[in-house]
Amino acid sequence: MSDSETTPFLAASSSTKAADPDARVLDEQSETTPLLSSSATPRYDGEEDDARNETASIAPGETDTVSVKSTKDKSIPRPSLIAVIILSLFALGVMIGAFFVPAAVEEYAKQAIVLEPTNLSLVSITTNGVRARIQANFRFDAQRVENEHVRRLGKAATWLVGSIGTEDTKINVYLPDYDNILLGSAAVPPLDVSIANGQNNAVDFVADLIPGDAEGIRTIANEWLEGRLDMVRVQGKADVQLRAGMIPLGTHSIVESLTFEGNNLPQLPAYNITRLNFKEIPVSESGKSQTEKWAMGVEVTVKAFNEYPISVEIPELGFEILVPGCGPTDSPIVVASAVTHRTSVKSHAEVAIDADGLVDKLPEPLIRACPNSNSSPLDLLFEKFLGNETTTVLVRGQQKPGGDTPAWLSDILSSITVPVPFPGRSFENMIREFSLTDVHFKMPDPGAEPEDPESNPRVSGTILVLAGLPSEMNFSLNVTNVRANADVFYKKQKLGELNLKEWQQANSTQFPATEGGEATLKIQSRILDAPLNVTDADVMTDVIAALLFGGRGVMLDINALVDVQVQTVLGDLVVKGVPAEGKIPVKPLGKTLPGLAEPKVGNIEILDTTSDSISLRALVNITNPTPYSAHIPFISIHFEKNGTTLGEAQAENLDITRGNNTNLVVSAKWQPTMGGKDKGRDVGRELISQYLSGYNTTITIRTHRGSIPSHPSLGESLSRLNFTLAAPHLRLPGKDEDEKSHFIRDATFHLWSSTAQFTLASPLKKNMLYIEYVNATALYNHTEVIGTIEYDLPFAAPPGVSRTPRLPVAWDLDSVGYDKVEEALGGRMKLDAKAVVGVRLGRWRERVWYWGRGIGASVRL
Known part of the structure; x- marks a missing residue:
């Protein structure tokens, strides 16, 4: 071993012992002396005892004068030097094995360990928790370790050990960021696994999982559901009894923390509501087993895909269905109870959950108008649902659901409220037929101001509506009153607004679905004096022009928001803002x-x-x-x-x-x-x-x-x-229709006096008409002149039939017409009259021309 490798360890040891003399003495007595005593070797030069005594009397690190002197006086023998080196190497190995190798192995284990859950299934629900079967793959993968030295030491250590086992272990999981609330605990049975690099272990065991503090679970769950949980840190604690084969390795306290970021947290799966059915069901009143009343039943099927390796058998569970109140700070309102059927959840498979709900009455807060508003929470709910918007309902576990649901499970579920988006639906095709008959128009009040509602035309008529009922609605209903605000369009241009602010009486008839068809509802209502606010006069002009001159009918489009009063098994409901679209065919006027x-x-x-x-x-x-x-x-x-x-x-x-x-x-x-x-x-x-x-x-x-x-x-x-x-x-006075159409009824010609007298029919009933002058010509056969009349003395034409004074006639004796007059002497003939006449009516005067044809005339001497 080189100096660069041994010097740091030796230096560290010297500094430690120098700093603590008592510890140095203890170390020398407990470690150095026994090792030297047991490792001494016989001397071949005959100085064994002296060397041993000298060596034994000199403790390493002592500074008394004897030792120093001895060292100075004679050199250290070679065997002693070898013993010191061996001792130093052994001490160094102990230090590495006792302090540095375990740390490296621990680091290796943290990085190399691979745990892949393959399945989590619920075996049974117990009174304290759940018994779950956990299946996973466990192995060490040295390639995951970044440090090369740690990787080598770890591989060597795990190869030497081979396998490791545990005894019965209890793991407690806490939430450090929430006052160390106990999240839950698990009782894990004894396990034996191979820890050699790359050796896969199929772990399969049954564990008892016991939930911890219900309040902590509720807090975490609600923050997660509300989207406020960015991260969660959990801490696991366990006392693990390890063994290598049959050799016990003692009990080790393990504390490990894991942090889950928001994007790594599991999400609620996407789901589809594949069945939704509302129907009337009989229920027995409490204490009156023979008395039944009717309530609204709801059948729901929800399907989702389970993307996690978790299988579970969910028993029947009871829930409460709530809807939001008037405002964010108001408590939600319980509207229904629901029970889910027993459901089998398989890993990586589609899950279908069936539930039955019951609404026996509508709570008063649900239908009470919100402060400073005319809408109730029910109105707000319907407004979104009927407007094809997603509404939110709340689902919460029942506190006492009954059945075999354990108390701990009901406590947890009752403390968690899950918001569930509920998709609305479109009613675009709901109206099948829409007609307006017995229409009566009322023009605006002439004295009303332009902004006064009385300034609008008013419409009365009978509305007939045939609506298709959604397949989900399998219960009876009766429409009693309607009111609406409707926009009227012609060729996609807004004509005006039809405002029915007041309730209009209505009645309805419900027809059940036929085979292959749908249920329908026929609604009839008589509207009276509904104001039609014409917002675009030019569009109104186009409508009237089309009716008068187009030769065919006009189709008006209506977009309305309708309020409906409905009688149901839950009582009288007011459904506001139901979107309705329809068409009003207006018959043409041109042909009639x-x-x-x-x-x-x-x-x-x-x-x-x-x-x-x-x-x-x-x-x-x-x-x-x-x-x-x-x-x-x-x-x-x-x-x-x-x-x-x-x-x-x-x-x-x-x-x-x-x-x-x-x-x-x-x-x-x-x-x-x-x-x-x-x-x-x-x-x-x-x-x-x-x-x-x-x-x-x-x-x-x-x-x-x-x-x-x-x-x-x-x-x-x-x-x-x-x-x-x-x-x-x-309308002129006369005896027959032919006479009623002529102002001059007949004439009488007097040949000897050369005068003519006419019978006049005045249309006036009370007023006198005056003829101020006459310049006329009498014709036979439209062209032959008989004679002329010029008369400038005024005479009166009183109401009804009257005769003029005798007017002078200048005969045209040479004309054929005069000959015909003579031939008609004592009889009658037809003649024409062409004249310019001055008339006066009160202070009004006018000169008009007149041409009368086929006037019957009598000829007298």
Whole structure:
């Protein structure tokens, strides 16, 4: 051994003994002397005794004068020198074997040991814990040791020992970061394993696992479930009795700590809810075995994949199902109890867990509105579930589940609350049919402000809904009331909002599932005066245009959030925010419009006149062939001809029903100057002349900003529609339909006096019409002039049928027409009349032309 290797050890030994003289003396007496005494050898020079005595009398390290002198006087013999070297080497070996080799072997064991669990299965559940069968592979792998010297020493030591065994051992596991709470303990039976490098040991034993402090387990479990456990440090303590074969190696106290980082901690496995079934089940009331009531039963199957080498037989366990309260600080609310079936969990295999739940009543905190809110915890739960969002329910073990569940297991499970994400579901395809019949529209209140709810049109009708029920819902329910906020769309553009804030009565009929089909629920509700807030007047215009001129129906889309009052076995529930989508088919108006577009006007009453306007009121009869009815508090429209506004018509408190509508009061104002002082007069004069002459005249009605005072933008938007209809027929007095269509009923010609007298039919009931002058020509066969009339003295045309004074006639004696008049003397003939007439009605005056055809005339002398 070189000086560089031995010097540090010798130096360390010298310094230690020099520092402690008592210890040095003890060492010399206990170690040095016996070794020297037993190792002395006979001398061949005859000085054995002297050498031995000298050597024995001189202790190593002493400094008395005798020893020093002796050393100086004579040299050390060679055998003594060899003995000292051997002694030093032996001491060095003892120091290495006693202090350095065990440390190296320990380091080797820590790095080289390989433990691979292959299976952990639960043999049985005992009153104190569980009996588990543990299977693993155990070996030493020297390649895992980084230090070459440690690796060599470890391989040599384990090769020499070969195998090692343990006696019955109890291992306690603590949580150092949690006041050393006992996490659990395990009773491990005797084991024998080979510790030679690379030698694999298939370990298979049964151990009793006993849980420790339930509070500590709860703390760790809840922090892990809540995601607050970044790391956990555990410390194992055991007194291990070792033996090498039959040789006992004593009892060794082992303390080992392990730290698990968050990413190395096991995670809850991903799972799928493959079966969820709600149904009504009878339950017996406590103390009344013969009295049954109904509760809601829930059947659930959850599947997950067990990726760990753990097998276990899980007995029936009882749990409580809770839902969050109003806020994060509120206690969760127990809503149901559940019992899992006995489940067999196999390692690295899919696991199916079946559970049965029971909800016998709804706790009051669940349905009570939260502070400063109109929603209850149940509302919040349904809002997420029905909105296809993931909700969170809480699962906690029951404190006293009953059965054969050990008390220690129920204590642990009852102290752990597991949040379970519960996926929502989409109700996009729930509505199978949606229709709105017996529709009644109510126009806005004309006196309402634009922001007032009364300024919106209102809709009444019967809603019929056919909804498909999810397959999970196998219980009876009855819808008693509904309310909703609905957005109405046309071609993906929002038309408006239909707001049903008040509860509307409803009834429902449930149809069971047919073979290969699904269960359905038919809901019927009558909505009354639901306000329709038109948010886009241009879209409303497009809808009306499509109904009037498109020739086919309009499909409106509805997206709604519906609140439903439902009767169930658990009592009356209010389910808020149920998403509903549907379509409302609106029948076209174009093909059935003629009856509506050809009103008949009668009982005209003049209310006021000016020099350029007439205000009147009339009774109108119309036929409404559409399936809709309407109430119109007020509406104003302009009527035009060729783009020129000639006047305005207004109506108040009109009730338009389906079919015939008679005696509707309409006010109108004829004022051609609205379209321009000169142009308007010309267009108006031409229109009146054509109308009086029986031409097929038409007028265009158009809305304007004042049409619906509370919705000026709607009236302005609707003005883009050009709705042209035939001029209304006036109801004239007469004996038959043919006479009712002529203003001039007949004429009487007097040949000798050269005069003519006409019978007039006035549409006015109370007002006098005056003819101020007449310039007319009588024709036979449309072309042959009979004579002319020029008369400039005013005369009256009173209401009803009246006769004019005798008007002078200038005969055209040379014409064929006059010959025909003579031939008709004493009889009748048909003639035409073409005239320019000045009329006056109150302060209003106008000059119109008139062309009457086929007027019956009598000829007298």
